[in-house]
Amino acid sequence: QHNRLSVNEGANDMRELKTERLTLRHIREDDAQRIFDCWASKPEVTKYLTWPTHESVETTKQVLGFWLKEYEDPNCMRWGIELRETGELIGMIDVVGYRHGNPVIGYCSGPAYWGNGYMTEALKAVVEELFSMGYAEILIEAMVDNIGSNRVIEKAGFTRVATYEQPQSRWKPEIVTIHAYRLQRK
Numbered sequence: 001q002h003n004r005l006s007v008n009e010g011a012n013d014m015r016e017l018k019t020e021r022l023t024l025r026h027i028r029e030d031d032a033q034r035i036f037d038c039w040a041s042k043p044e045v046t047k048y049l050t051w052p053t054h055e056s057v058e059t060t061k062q063v064l065g066f067w068l069k070e071y072e073d074p075n076c077m078r079w080g081i082e083l084r085e086t087g088e089l090i091g092m093i094d095v096v097g098y099r100h101g102n103p104v105i106g107y108c109s110g111p112a113y114w115g116n117g118y119m120t121e122a123l124k125a126v127v128e129e130l131f132s133m134g135y136a137e138i139l140i141e142a143m144v145d146n147i148g149s150n151r152v153i154e155k156a157g158f159t160r161v162a163t164y165e166q167p168q169s170r171w172k173p174e175i176v177t178i179h180a181y182r183l184q185r186k
Contacts, residue, residue, distance in 0.1 A: 014077050017125045022118060024079035024125060027067060027092065031080060034089045036060040038110035045108055048146045050096075050169035077130075081109060081122045093122050095130075102137045102182075103130055114148060123156040131185045143168075144177040158183045 017024035027035075039045045040054040040063075054060045070076040078094035091109025098104065105126060109119055123140075130138055140158060142149040154160075158181035168176045 014071075014079070015129065017079065017129055018084070019121045019125045021084055022121055022125070023082045023084050024093065024122060025082060026071065027064070027078060027080040027089075029064065029068060031089055032061045032064050033057055035064065035092075038089065038112070039091060039108050042111055044111055048143050048149065049108055050106075050171065052171055077103070077126075079122075079126070081107075081118065083118075090118060091122070093119075093126055099139055102139050103135055104139045104141070106140075119149075119152045120155045123152060127156060127183060136185050138183045140181050140183075141178050142181075144179055150179055153179075153181050156183070 014026070016026070036054055036057040036059075040060050043053050046053040051063070054063070067078060070078065075095075075098075078092065080089050081091040081093060082089050090113040091107060093105065093107035095103040096106035105123065107119060107123065127138055138158075140153055142153055144150070144163065160179050161182050162180040163177060164180070165175050165177050167173045
């Protein structure tokens with residue numbers, strides 16, 4: 001049971017979002033090569049994610065097929081992050097799950113685009129969209145040693161509420177230390 005104000009049953013009503021420098025849009029089948037080249041094949045990105053580095057674009061195509069199928073779920077919110085100026089896809093941001101009905105956000109981007117404020121801009125846009133949909137609280141987590149991501153989260157206005165250890169994911173069972181953050185609608 002999610003705290004959405006309205007849901008079109010069976011239809012994904014996720015809107016395209018525009019910021020000063022970015023367009024947040026549905027990912028598409030033809031994004032596979034770009035996703036692989038830009039971030040899915042980069043160990044410096046995937047070391048902080050729940051999924052392993054993609055060994056080939058074939059892996060990315062398989063995963064992308066799964067992600068695209070998830071758009072059939074009206075609660076699926078997954079945006080490709082595109083630079084408005086060039087149309088380049090530079091990352092993804094999505095609601096990776098819900099905790100007590102509150103959305104949990106996850107994101108990643110290509111290392112070539114780190115340090116430019118793009119992810120902070122994308123995160124703020126998604127937060128604004130989720131609040132406008134009626135959510136009162138948004139959650140996000142980052143591994144403690146992912147300095148850049150923790151900085152993005154704090155710049156977007158989130159407050160750290162806990163630090164704990166847990167397995168990174170079912171695909172990566174090693175224990176990692178996580179900062180948990182939340183942001184409440186004013």
